[in-house]
Amino acid sequence: MATINNLVENVIGRVERAEILDGPANAIADVVGKLLPPGPVKNLLSGTGTGHPAHPIIVLLPLGSWASAFFLDIAGNSDGTSGDAAAQRLLVLGNLSALPTAMTGLSDWADTQGAERRVGLVHAGLNVAALGLFTASVAARSAGARRLGFLTTAIGMATVGASGWLGGHLAYARGVGTDTTAFEVAPSDWTDVADVDDVTEKPVCVDIGGVAVLLVRHAGEVRALSDRCSHRGGPLHEGEIENGCVVCPWHGSRFRLTDGVVDRGPATRPQRAFEVRTVGSRIQVRPAPDPGSLRNEPVTGAAAGPSTALP
Numbered sequence: 001m002a003t004i005n006n007l008v009e010n011v012i013g014r015v016e017r018a019e020i021l022d023g024p025a026n027a028i029a030d031v032v033g034k035l036l037p038p039g040p041v042k043n044l045l046s047g048t049g050t051g052h053p054a055h056p057i058i059v060l061l062p063l064g065s066w067a068s069a070f071f072l073d074i075a076g077n078s079d080g081t082s083g084d085a086a087a088q089r090l091l092v093l094g095n096l097s098a099l100p101t102a103m104t105g106l107s108d109w110a111d112t113q114g115a116e117r118r119v120g121l122v123h124a125g126l127n128v129a130a131l132g133l134f135t136a137s138v139a140a141r142s143a144g145a146r147r148l149g150f151l152t153t154a155i156g157m158a159t160v161g162a163s164g165w166l167g168g169h170l171a172y173a174r175g176v177g178t179d180t181t182a183f184e185v186a187p188s189d190w191t192d193v194a195d196v197d198d199v200t201e202k203p204v205c206v207d208i209g210g211v212a213v214l215l216v217r218h219a220g221e222v223r224a225l226s227d228r229c230s231h232r233g234g235p236l237h238e239g240e241i242e243n244g245c246v247v248c249p250w251h252g253s254r255f256r257l258t259d260g261v262v263d264r265g266p267a268t269r270p271q272r273a274f275e276v277r278t279v280g281s282r283i284q285v286r287p288a289p290d291p292g293s294l295r296n297e298p299v300t301g302a303a304a305g306p307s308t309a310l311p
């Protein structure tokens with residue numbers, strides 16, 4: 001197992017450090033960024049309205065269709081019945097649904113940087129190759145070249161499987177699509193952070209127990225949100241205040257100051273809100289209740305609560 005892990009880490013490490021990919025990756029990402037500015041279309045492709053990224057959901061359409069066609073090929077061969085017509089239709093369905101799926105992925109990918117952007121480029125390249133193979137398979141089957149159709153479908157499945165592994169690496173190892181504040185552990189008690197006169201309509205950033213918190217006065221009230229943008233970690237205190245929201249300076253997500261709710265994507269998760277109170281001339285904050293275990297039961301670090309013995 002260790003050998004396989006070493007091999008996999010070696011391969012992914014090479015891709016992540018392959019600066020040669022930066023030229024084409026950045027050029028494509030610039031174009032995508034210009035075509036998809038913050039707004040309704042970007043919201044739709046990002047999955048902003050659903051609270052989670054759209055890409056991992058919509059990939060079910062092409063992957064499910066292609067995989068079903070592949071298994072029909074196998075089942076049809078093994079029991080003497082033919083699933084050729086159904087497999088052909090599934091391949092076409094998979095190929096057609098690949099277009100909107102690619103758009104959601106491109107939108108997410110354009111907001112990444114560095115290693116994530118390089119891996120994403122290879123992920124996209126493998127998907128294009130797989131789509132070419134499935135298209136070739138449809139053509140071969142239409143021409144009566146049944147074996148060639150089976151072969152190109154099988155190679156396409158292997159290709160899209162490798163691509164899926166890279167997609168999993170982006171999500172699970174590099175956190176693309178994950179709420180970047182999910183592991184922030186702020187002190188649960190009231191924490192003194194600033195003098196009343198120091199909090200104005202220009203956002204500032206304070207640190208409580210290693211967690212950056214944005215403070216701003218708006219409509220006469222002091223508001224506090226996690227400063228790290230839930231999308232890709234942008235510093236919200238450097239953003240503008242607009243219609244009761246703070247605008248992330250990196251990709252333009254907009255969060256309501258009152259409760260952190262996403263007013264505009266590409267972010268899909270709200271900013272963690274903090275409760276605010278004034279004691280004398282001082283501002284104090286504490287995180288709003290959150291049932292997430294990693295925020296409440298950290299196992300290491302200064303903010304960890306009482307240790308719990310494993311059974």
Ligand code: FES
Binds near residue numbers: 229231265266
């Ligand atoms: S980091 Fe992307 S919108 Fe904030």
